[in-house]
Amino acid sequence: MSPKEQENQPILAVEGLRARIGDREILTGLSLTVNAGQVHAIMGPNGSGKSTLAGVLAGRETAEVTGGTARLDGRDLLAMSPEDRAIAGLFLGFQYPVEIPGVGNLYFLRTALNAQRKSRGEEEIDAVDFLEFAKEKMKSVEMDPAFMSRGLNEGFSGGEKKRNEVLQMAVLEPRLAILDEIDSGLDIDALRVVARGVEALRSPVRSTVLVTHYQRLLEYVVPDVVHVMAAGRIVLSGGRELALELEKKGYAWIDEEARRGAFAEPVQVSP
Amino acid sequence: MSSFEESLLEDPRPPAGLPAFAAEIRRKGREVFTNLGLPTTRLEEWRFTPLAGVAGVRFQAGDPGAPFGAPELERLAGPRVGPRLVFVNGRLRADLSDAAGLPAGAFAGSLARALEERPALLEPHLGRLASGSGGAIPALNAALLADGAFVHLPDGAKAAEPLELVFATVSGPAAISSPSRVLLVARPQSEATVVEKHVALGSSPVLSNAVTEVALGAGAGLDHYQVQDQPPSAYHFAAVFAEVERDARFHTHSTALGAALSRSDVRVRLCGEGAEAKLVGLYMADGKRLVDNHSVVDHAKPRGTSREVFKGVLDGESRAVFGGRVRVLEGAMKTDAYQMNSNLLLSREATIDTMPQLEIYADDVKCGHGGTVGQLDADALFYLRSRGLPLERAKSLLIYAFAREMVDLVRPAALRDQIGRLVAARLPDGARVLEAA
Numbered sequence A: 001m002s003p004k005e006q007e008n009q010p011i012l013a014v015e016g017l018r019a020r021i022g023d024r025e026i027l028t029g030l031s032l033t034v035n036a037g038q039v040h041a042i043m044g045p046n047g048s049g050k051s052t053l054a055g056v057l058a059g060r061e062t063a064e065v066t067g068g069t070a071r072l073d074g075r076d077l078l079a080m081s082p083e084d085r086a087i088a089g090l091f092l093g094f095q096y097p098v099e100i101p102g103v104g105n106l107y108f109l110r111t112a113l114n115a116q117r118k119s120r121g122e123e124e125i126d127a128v129d130f131l132e133f134a135k136e137k138m139k140s141v142e143m144d145p146a147f148m149s150r151g152l153n154e155g156f157s158g159g160e161k162k163r164n165e166v167l168q169m170a171v172l173e174p175r176l177a178i179l180d181e182i183d184s185g186l187d188i189d190a191l192r193v194v195a196r197g198v199e200a201l202r203s204p205v206r207s208t209v210l211v212t213h214y215q216r217l218l219e220y221v222v223p224d225v226v227h228v229m230a231a232g233r234i235v236l237s238g239g240r241e242l243a244l245e246l247e248k249k250g251y252a253w254i255d256e257e258a259r260r261g262a263f264a265e266p267v268q269v270s271p
Numbered sequence B: 001m002s003s004f005e006e007s008l009l010e011d012p013r014p015p016a017g018l019p020a021f022a023a024e025i026r027r028k029g030r031e032v033f034t035n036l037g038l039p040t041t042r043l044e045e046w047r048f049t050p051l052a053g054v055a056g057v058r059f060q061a062g063d064p065g066a067p068f069g070a071p072e073l074e075r076l077a078g079p080r081v082g083p084r085l086v087f088v089n090g091r092l093r094a095d096l097s098d099a100a101g102l103p104a105g106a107f108a109g110s111l112a113r114a115l116e117e118r119p120a121l122l123e124p125h126l127g128r129l130a131s132g133s134g135g136a137i138p139a140l141n142a143a144l145l146a147d148g149a150f151v152h153l154p155d156g157a158k159a160a161e162p163l164e165l166v167f168a169t170v171s172g173p174a175a176i177s178s179p180s181r182v183l184l185v186a187r188p189q190s191e192a193t194v195v196e197k198h199v200a201l202g203s204s205p206v207l208s209n210a211v212t213e214v215a216l217g218a219g220a221g222l223d224h225y226q227v228q229d230q231p232p233s234a235y236h237f238a239a240v241f242a243e244v245e246r247d248a249r250f251h252t253h254s255t256a257l258g259a260a261l262s263r264s265d266v267r268v269r270l271c272g273e274g275a276e277a278k279l280v281g282l283y284m285a286d287g288k289r290l291v292d293n294h295s296v297v298d299h300a301k302p303r304g305t306s307r308e309v310f311k312g313v314l315d316g317e318s319r320a321v322f323g324g325r326v327r328v329l330e331g332a333m334k335t336d337a338y339q340m341n342s343n344l345l346l347s348r349e350a351t352i353d354t355m356p357q358l359e360i361y362a363d364d365v366k367c368g369h370g371g372t373v374g375q376l377d378a379d380a381l382f383y384l385r386s387r388g389l390p391l392e393r394a395k396s397l398l399i400y401a402f403a404r405e406m407v408d409l410v411r412p413a414a415l416r417d418q419i420g421r422l423v424a425a426r427l428p429d430g431a432r433v434l435e436a437a
Helices: A050-058 A082-087 A105-119 A127-140 A145-149 A158-172 A188-200 A240-249 A252-259 B003-008 B020-036 B070-077 B111-117 B136-143 B378-385 B391-408 B413-425 B430-434
Strands: A010-021 A024-035 A039-043 A064-072 A090-093 A100-104 A176-180 A207-212 A225-230 A233-238 B084-088 B107-110 B149-153 B163-170 B176-186 B191-201 B206-216 B221-228 B234-244 B249-256 B261-270 B276-285 B290-299 B305-314 B319-328 B336-345 B351-360 B366-374
Touching (some): A024 A064, A024 A207, A024 A225, A039 A240, A050 A176, A082 A105, A100 A105, A100 B391, A105 A127, A105 A145, A127 A188, A158 A188, A225 A240, A240 A252, B070 B163, B070 B191, B084 B107, B107 B111, B111 B149, B136 B176, B136 B206, B136 B234, B163 B206, B176 B221, B191 B206, B234 B249, B249 B290, B249 B413, B261 B276, B276 B290, B276 B319, B305 B351, B319 B336, B319 B366, B336 B351, B336 B391, B391 B413, B391 B430
Parallel strands (some): A039 A207, A039 A225, A090 A176, A176 A207, B149 B176, B163 B191, B176 B206, B249 B276, B261 B290, B276 B305, B305 B336
Antiparallel strands (some): A010 A024, A010 A064, A225 A233
């Protein structure tokens, strides 16, 4: 398909997804479609299953998938290893990026990019060319190049770790980026940098899912669609105004309504 | 004594014309080994290290004339980067050795020749440190004393380049045993780096029995390295005995990668005020291999410092043993001692028995120990894979990240690179992993 044709085609299609951790069902039949060119925000109270959803889509094994389907460009995500999902174009921005002393940041970035290029049949980038490329990207996330010679996320502050996630995303240029609470613990400056990174990837052939508890990030990255999760499902979907409404009213009423069974079917809120 | 133990004492090429003190070392060694026999698991220090596998093999004394040339040497020990002495089945091979590059007045060469030409330099030290508490295996080594390396640094001599000692155990169709011996005498204020590489050629079982004695005079400094990278048919025993005088510094770094069974014993005595010891070790094992590191550090005088850091990576059904004992003897106040043993277990069947031990008989001391036994971090593994790294490479990266702290402590750059390559070579996709360093 040409880029033009890809527009408005679903990149991510999730149907009736169920997952549990131990005896607890965390995802209870979740459906979500994200079309090419769109930015979606998934909001919801703590414990609604947002991070589990992000992890399950990227192949994290802490939750066990018990039902439903998830497709990336029509391919069965759930049958793929985490690395194959990355190669297929999925990127998960971690809420808590892991510190790995002993694995160099720059090396890791290049290894990740080359692993993906190689599997797509593209030529690998050598260390010298990559350094030039990475320097440009670092500038875009306002990251000090000195950080690159450190261990992966080693001794990084919370904000620096999140910038590093955005840098990785900028280098890997994923087809679908799922950013899990990328805004948590960020000051306004860092938030702007992160938002710019997300905006820079906005394109008719890519899409982004922002998982967030707060509306704040959405002041900087304007989503096309806002979803609300409760009790493991998407219960409300709408435009940007939905986020503002949630900000005003809080999440308590959602929980309340969900308990009363008000969201047996997902509700579409029209602007 | 069993017939197996008797066979270990066979010596088809006994050296002729030894000075009386050297002949006495042999006699005493034979006596001690005959009395003790090989260690059994009834001994505390050998509790987890059965030697039954060794006893099942009929070893012959290795032939020093066994074919071993420059290509084999380079393949097993890497290219020569500085002064190097090469020993085949325990005896110096002059044609492969070149000690050029030593400081003025220093000697590095054949122990046998030094016993002939300058016995007075050896007599005060040879066999002294390794006798007594050394145990049966160093006694077996003493019983077969013939050759080895002798290094003597005169007062204030500073060696610019590392001296490399390569001990090659070369077997033919038959299993062989090979003793090797090193005596390092560093006079006051002298400094040197000495690297022992223990390699083996041939696929028959070999038993290598290495003893290193180190006498450091006041203010002297020695960086000592041992690299053991033998085939899985080898049984390797290495014992290091060091005596460290006032304000002297002894650093010993061991990398144990190969062999069916690899046992290291390090005994350091800090016998002058302000003396310092650092013991660093990296070990890796897989399959059914066993690697055992034992050490005893005695603080005999005040203001001594000792540091011990050992790290292990264990896969398959391998087993590791760490026994680290620090003794702060009466009067050794202001001692500062710390030991640490961390292990990465890559399979459920791999085991580690770790026994750090502090015995303190003095007041006003600072002592501690720590250690960990863990698996690869699942979150870190997922993080790497989520960026497209294949599972095997992600694992190798994390293993190398764990081990590299020990590699980074190797000071000579060429040796550090070589050890890094040897470690990576034991990991899937290792060549790739090395770029991370």
